């Protein structure tokens with residue numbers, strides 16, 4: 001039977017990356033997407049901005065909305081301090097199955113909790129199910145018309161504290177206008193736009209970093 005793009009991406013990781021080496025996994029995926037097939041990983045240009053935000057936040061507890069194949073999961077997990085935890089939500093079970101193997105190959109599985117399901121269903125369960133108090137960093141990279149809904153849901157569930165950082169992918173392409181309108185005009189956030197490019201292309205895109213002021 002025909003393989004899927006995520007399965008072909010995983011095969012490239014197994015073939016080209018060194019087990020236990022997160023940087024080699026990131027490099028193998030970027031090479032696959034530059035040379036073989038485009039895929040919606042955050043990519044290296046936006047990935048370096050993600051890395052800098054993770055490093056400066058030095059988070060103990062991270063939420064990623066949208067795992068896909070685990071590329072940004074591996075980037076984030078490889079920069080976490082010891083004992084820090086990353087919870088990543090993915091609604092597509094086939095993508096989740098590939099991501100689990102990418103995360104395992106990179107050797108970061110003990111820092112990552114991959115949860116299969118809808119963000120709207122799982123965000124309200126974070127405290128009771130995973131013992132989360134608040135998130136220090138949230139990477140929004142799932143479905144553009146869930147960015148605003150899920151941000152309001154995290155506020156309502158008390159999952160953000162003063163200083164929590166939200167980093168949103170694709171705020172230009174495909175864009176999340178309702179999210180940007182809310183987050184840039186809310187007195188509860190201090191926002192900053194990082195201009196970049198759509199992964200593996202010359203098209204414009206960017207990340208929006210927003211600090212919750214409490």
Ligand SMILES: O=c1[nH]cnc2c(O)c(F)c(-c3ccc(F)cc3)c(-c3ccc(F)cc3)c12
Nearest residue numbers: 040041042066141142143169170173174198199
């Ligand atoms: O859906 C996404 N989630 C997370 N990150 C994404 C991302 O980083 C992307 F670059 C794209 C993208 C953008 C432009 C394009 F032409 C194709 C795909 C998508 C996306 C947008 C609309 C869809 F119908 C399907 C996928 C996503």
Ligand SMILES: [Mg+2]
Nearest residue numbers: 042141169170
């Ligand atoms: Mg994205």
